Structure formats: C-alpha cells, structure tokens
Amino acid sequence: MTKLTRRRFAQTAAATAATAFATASLPKFALAQIGKPAELKFPPGFLWGCATASYQVEGAVNEDGRKPSIWDTFSHTAGKTHDGNTGDVADDFYHLYKEDIQTLKGLGCKGFRLSVAWSRVFPDGTGQPNPKGLDFYNRLIDELRANGIEPYVTMFHWDLPQAIPNGWQSRDTSKAFADYAGYVAKHLSDRVHHFFTTNEFVCFTDLSYKIGQFAPGLKLGDAEVNQVRHHAILAHGLGVQAIRANAKSGTKVGIAENANVYMPIIETKEHIEATRKATRIGNAPFLTPVMEGKYPDEYLQREGANAPKVEPGDMKAIGSPLDFVGLNVYTADYVRADASSPLGYEIEKRPTSYPHMASPWINIAPESLYWAIRNPSDIWKAKEFYITENGCSSDDVINAAGQVEDTDRVMYLRNHVTQMHRAATEGYPIKGYFLWSLLDNFEWADGYSKRFGICYVDFKTQKRTPKQSAEWYREVIKRNAVV
Ligand code: PNW
Numbered sequence: 001m002t003k004l005t006r007r008r009f010a011q012t013a014a015a016t017a018a019t020a021f022a023t024a025s026l027p028k029f030a031l032a033q034i035g036k037p038a039e040l041k042f043p044p045g046f047l048w049g050c051a052t053a054s055y056q057v058e059g060a061v062n063e064d065g066r067k068p069s070i071w072d073t074f075s076h077t078a079g080k081t082h083d084g085n086t087g088d089v090a091d092d093f094y095h096l097y098k099e100d101i102q103t104l105k106g107l108g109c110k111g112f113r114l115s116v117a118w119s120r121v122f123p124d125g126t127g128q129p130n131p132k133g134l135d136f137y138n139r140l141i142d143e144l145r146a147n148g149i150e151p152y153v154t155m156f157h158w159d160l161p162q163a164i165p166n167g168w169q170s171r172d173t174s175k176a177f178a179d180y181a182g183y184v185a186k187h188l189s190d191r192v193h194h195f196f197t198t199n200e201f202v203c204f205t206d207l208s209y210k211i212g213q214f215a216p217g218l219k220l221g222d223a224e225v226n227q228v229r230h231h232a233i234l235a236h237g238l239g240v241q242a243i244r245a246n247a248k249s250g251t252k253v254g255i256a257e258n259a260n261v262y263m264p265i266i267e268t269k270e271h272i273e274a275t276r277k278a279t280r281i282g283n284a285p286f287l288t289p290v291m292e293g294k295y296p297d298e299y300l301q302r303e304g305a306n307a308p309k310v311e312p313g314d315m316k317a318i319g320s321p322l323d324f325v326g327l328n329v330y331t332a333d334y335v336r337a338d339a340s341s342p343l344g345y346e347i348e349k350r351p352t353s354y355p356h357m358a359s360p361w362i363n364i365a366p367e368s369l370y371w372a373i374r375n376p377s378d379i380w381k382a383k384e385f386y387i388t389e390n391g392c393s394s395d396d397v398i399n400a401a402g403q404v405e406d407t408d409r410v411m412y413l414r415n416h417v418t419q420m421h422r423a424a425t426e427g428y429p430i431k432g433y434f435l436w437s438l439l440d441n442f443e444w445a446d447g448y449s450k451r452f453g454i455c456y457v458d459f460k461t462q463k464r465t466p467k468q469s470a471e472w473y474r475e476v477i478k479r480n481a482v483v
Contacts (some may be wrong), residue, residue, distance in 0.1 A: 006352035013228065027151075040482035041330065047150070047432025048477040049111025050104060050454070051330055051389050053132070053157035053323030055087045055442040058117065059071040060094035064132035067249060069159035070167060073370035074448075075217030084361070085447025091439050092462050097140055100464070103455060104438065105147045107190045108477035112149050113388060113434045114140065115157035115199065118180055125161035126176045127278035134187055141191050152386075153188065154196040154256055155181045155239060158204045158214070158444075167216055168205060168228045174235035182242030189247035195301040196388065197255040201286040205229045213445055223306040229285045230308035236290060236327040237317035239250075244320075248375070256388040259287045261372045263334035265348055274337035274345035279375040293319020298343070317348055325376060330359065332368030338398065357412060358393035361452050364463060366415035373423040373430050383432050391436035393443070395469060397477060405454045413469060418482050435473060 055071050093100060105110055118125065118132030137153075144151045156177060164173055167350050174396035176200075185195060198204070208214040210225045220228070236255060243253050262278040264271035280288050284299035301309050334348040356363045373385050392412045396404045413435070424430050440453035448459055454470040457463070475483045 022058055022396065028292070031228045037183065039053045039479065040418065042421060042424055042480045044480070046424070046480060047111045047386075047482075048473075049109045049113060049149075049152070049432060049434045050094070050107075050438035051113035051434035051443065052242040052438055052441065053115045053154065053155070054117035054120075055090070055159040056437075056443070057091040057439060059087065059089040061088050064092065064136065065118045065123055065130040066117065066133055068162040069119045069445075070215040071118065071159050073162050074217055077217070079408060079443050080215075082447035082449045085442065085449075087442040090442045090458075093455055094136065096114035098143055100438065101143050101147050101149065102239075103464065103466070104144075104149055107474045108340070109149060109191075110430055111152055111434065112144055112438075113196075116155035116184055117157075117159050118156065118164045118177075118235075119159065119163075120160040121184060122161065122180055124164070127173075129183060134184075137184075137188065141188060145191055149189060150194075151192050151468045152194045152388075153184075153192050154245075155184060156197065156204075156235070157199040158208075160204075160215075168209065168231050168235075169220075169224065169233055170469070171234070172399060174231045174238055174408050177235040178238035178242040181239040181252035182246040185243040185251065186246040189251045193250070194252045194254070194256055194324070195243050195247070196238040197243070199256045199388075200258040200328055201229065201232050201236075204242060205232050205285075208425075220307075226285070226306055228406070229315070230310065233286060233289055233318050234314055236476055237314070239318050240320040240322065241317060250299045252327050253383075254322045254324040254386070255290065256326040256328055257287050257290075258328040258330070258389075259283045259372065259376070261327075261368045262335045262347070262375065263332050263367045263371045265334045265336045270337040271335065276375055276379060277343060278333075278335045278345050278347065279379060280449075282347075287376070289318050291319070291325075291376070291382070322382065324384035325380075325382045326377070326386045327372050328389035329368050329372045329387060329437070330390065331363045331393065332365040332371065347359060357408065358395050359446070362392050364412065364415075366412075368419070369416045370419040370422045371422070373428045374426075377428050382429075384429050386431055387433045389434060389436040391452050391454075395450050396451045396456055398456060398465065402465065404465060406467045408467050409454070409469040410472045413472065414482065417476065421482055434444075444452060 040180040061072055075081045116137055121129055123130050141151045162169055173345050175479040204226045209218045209220050209228045212219040223340055258280040262275040264275050280296055285298045289295050335345050338346040354363055376382060392409055394406050394408045396406050398404055435450045439455050440451040454467055454473055456465040456467055
C-alpha cells in the first residue's frame with residue numbers, strides 16, 4: 001500500500017543484508033534446524049468477518065417508523081456521552097450499506113455480524129410489528145448474500161425500545177425480548193443461519209444499572225442489580241427457545257458474551273487450574289449459569305439476601321443448550337494459584353506501566369484469545385466457538401498522503417490472531433473471527449472520540465478510508481494465515 005520512502009528502503013536493505021550475513025555465518029546444521037519459516041495457517045473454511053451493531057452505525061433514527069431506544073434518550077441527555085455525541089447519524093449505514101458491503105467483499109470477508117434494532121421492528125417494544133423496519137434488514141441480508149457474505153445476526157446489542165416499562169428491571173422485558181426474537185427469527189431464518197441472542201450481559205446490566213455509565217444510566221443497589229442480571233440471562237434463555245420454535249430447522253443459536261478471561265501468569269498445571277476456577281467464578285452471574293443451568297454456589301453464598309429471585313423453570317431456560325458460543329475479547333487478567341486465598345487463586349494486580357490501547361480499559365493481553373477459547377472449551381465442552389468481537393481503538397490520523405498508519409492496531413490484531421491460531425492448532429473448535437469493527441462508529445459513552453474501525457470514517461462527509469489494518473486483514477484472509 002504505502003510506497004517505500006528512500007529512508008525506509010535503506011533501513012529495509014540494511015536489515016536484509018544483516019540477516020544474510022547472520023545466515024551465512026551460521027553452521028549448516030543450525031540452518032537446517034531453522035528451516036523455512038512456517039506459515040501459521042488456519043483450518044480450511046475458517047470464517048473471517050467484521051462486526052458492527054445497529055445503534056453504532058445505522059443513524060436514520062426517525063426513519064421508516066423507528067421509535068427511540070434507551071440509547072437515543074441517554075445520548076440526548078446532557079453530560080452522558082462525550083461532547084453530547086449521539087447515534088442520530090453515526091455512519092449513516094442505513095443508507096450507505098451497499099457501499100460498505102463492497103468494502104467487506106473487497107477485504108475477502110465471508111461473514112458479517114450485524115444487530116437488529118428492536119425498536120425498528122417493534123417500535124413500542126411489544127405489540128404491533130413495523131414491516132418497514134424489518135424491511136431494512138431484509139434488504140441488508142439480501143445484499144450481503146448476493147455478495148457471498150453470510151449474515152450473523154445479533155438480536156440485542158443494547159438499544160432497548162424506550163417504550164418498554166422499567167427496562168431490564170422488569171421481568172416482563174425478558175418475555176418481550178423472546179417474542180421479538182422469535183418474530184425476527186421467523187422472518188429472517190430463511191436467509192440467516194446463525195443468530196446471537198444478546199450481546200455482552202455486563203454492559204447492559206452492570207454498566208447500565210449499577211455504574212450508570214451506559215443507558216439508562218442508573219445506579220441501583222446490589223439486590224436490584226442482581227435481579228437485572230437475572231432478567232438479562234433469562235431473556236437470553238427464553239430467546240434461545242423462541243428462536244428455535246420459530247426458525248427454520250437447522251438454524252444455529254448462540255450468544256455473544258464478553259466473558260471475563262483469565263490467563264495463567266506462568267503456564268504450569270497449578271496456575272492453569274487456577275484460571276479454570278476463575279473462569280467459572282469470575283463469570284458467575286452470566287456465562288456460567290448460561291452454560292451450566294445454575295448459579296455457582298460461591299455466587300449465591302456471597303450475595304446472600306441480595307441473590308436474584310429465581311422462578312421455577314428459569315434456570316432450565318437459561319441453560320438451554322447452545323449450538324455455539326461467541327466471545328467478545330478485548331482484554332484479560334493474569335491469575336495465579338494461591339492456596340492461602342479462599343477461592344484458591346488470586347487475580348494479579350497490574351503495575352501502572354501495564355500497556356493499554358487508546359481506550360484505557362483495553363489492557364493488551366494477546367494470550368486472551370487463546371485462553372478465552374481453551375478454558376470454556378475445557379470446562380463446558382461447547383461444540384463450536386466464534387470470536388464475535390476483537391479489536392481496539394487507536395488515535396488514528398489521516399496523514400498527508402491520505403493514509404492512516406495504524407501500526408498499533410496491526411500490532412494488537414496480529415498478536416491476538418496468533419494466539420487464536422494456537423487454539424486452532426491444538427484442536428479447539430474455533431470456527432471464525434469477527435473483527436471489531438469494519439468502521440469507526442458511535443462508541444457509546446465515548447461518542448466519536450474512540451475509533452475502532454479498520455476503515456476511517458470522516459463523520460462530516462461520511463467518507464470511508466481503509467486504514468493499514470484493513471490492508472493487513474485483507475492479506476490474513478487471502479492467505480488464511482497470520483501475516
Ligand atoms: C463492546 N468496557 O463494548 C461492544 O460489544 C461494542 O459495541 C463496542 O463498541 C466494543 O466492545 C468496543 O468497546 C464494550 O468499558 C464497551 O469494559 C466497554 C467495555 C467493554 C465492552
């Protein structure tokens with residue numbers, strides 16, 4: 001992509017000469033041992049894609065009968081998002097989707113993860129469906145398929161219809177979600193073969209109802225938050241059942257969850273065992289009950305009187321078997337075995353020098369992409385895994401030549417993909433990878449201040465410019481290998 005400058009060429013030439021010299025001076029047997037550099041190939045048919053979400057890219061918030069979601073309300077409330085940014089226009093994907101699908105095709109992507117905006121399909125959350133809202137997804141899906149790209153559809157990526165009374169505090173919302181998901185599955189499953197119920201429990205429960213950082217911006221007490229969490233996983237479980245009941249047979253159902261990921265500080269038996277314990281306990285309100293159909297005892301004991309109120313049948317629905325598990329992975333914690341600690345392990349503290357990407361919460365932990373697959377696979381024996389999101393923000397700028405040299409993103413992605421390759425090589429059933437994200441977009445409370453795309457978006461003109469990371473990804477896909 002970038003033409004070599006004279007200085008860069010000189011550097012490259014010098015490096016080549018140095019390698020040649022080193023090689024020439026090695027004894028023959030050492031050369032034989034080094035051999036040809038092996039290409040880190042992925043299994044044939046491995047699915048490479050990109051991910052997006054409705055409110056972050058679509059815009060067109062008042063078009064074709066869509067009514068507000070809690071994110072419209074929240075982003076229009078003073079002081080809630082960076083600079084008061086909203087998703088009113090975002091990437092205008094609602095109108096520009098054809099152009100963006102050509103970009104995906106050019107990258108060689110065979111999969112695209114998108115989410116359906118609940119309040120386009122049911123503007124009031126329940127009741128009368130809005131055919132014009134569903135039609136957008138019909139057009140989008142048809143366009144993807146016509147270009148050889150398989151749609152992977154998330155039913156809920158946080159844009160809850162504002163009209164739903166009391167949001168996730170109400171148990172009725174779980175039922176309303178199942179009705180909506182069943183309706184969408186019924187109408188799209190002739191062309192969509194993979195559905196995700198919900199995206200990232202902790203973000204639309206804890207961050208939204210406990211910390212108040214995300215819509216609806218509440219700060220509830222522990223018992224109420226645990227109940228919100230319960231309604232969220234119940235929605236997932238009832239959603240799985242409703243999708244299965246309404247979709248064409250053969251439709252696969254899973255979840256997109258940002259489970260807490262734990263990596264052993266040293267790869268010894270005892271530390272690895274510690275990460276396994278941490279994986280179950282550290283995901284006690286969410287992924288663990290989804291996989292086991294029960295809350296871990298340690299969680300119920302710890303929460304005591306604040307534990308969620310569970311009705312008969314809830315846990316069975318929550319533990320509905322899944323066809324695949326999708327994991328959104330951005331960061332992770334190191335864990336060590338510690339016999340003196342009540343749970344038998346400790347999460348390592350991070351020194352202030354620990355490196356992170358432009359978003360301070362994205363502490364760089366490439367091995368996360370290996371352990372995120374290995375531990376849930378070893379513990380729960382899930383049939384298939386997808387990485388449903390992985391990517392990072394960086395302080396992208398367009399240079400004088402009109403290019404974005406996002407070398408930090410390339411570094412981040414390459415290291416993560418290398419670790420995912422390790423999981424594939426060891427035989428873990430990892431089927432595909434969705435890079436977050438195709439485009440810079442509305443990054444929730446951070447508004448447009450954090451860019452996650454491999455295509456740069458000028459939000460004034462809607463011009464897209466593929467970054468260097470897009471060139472890198474195209475090559476990964478072409479060779480089905482780490483490059
Ligand atoms: C995920 N955190 O969100 C979401 O699924 C995407 O919609 C989002 O754009 C992407 O990751 C990048 O942020 C998260 O603060 C947002 O810990 C924030 C956090 C985690 C996930």
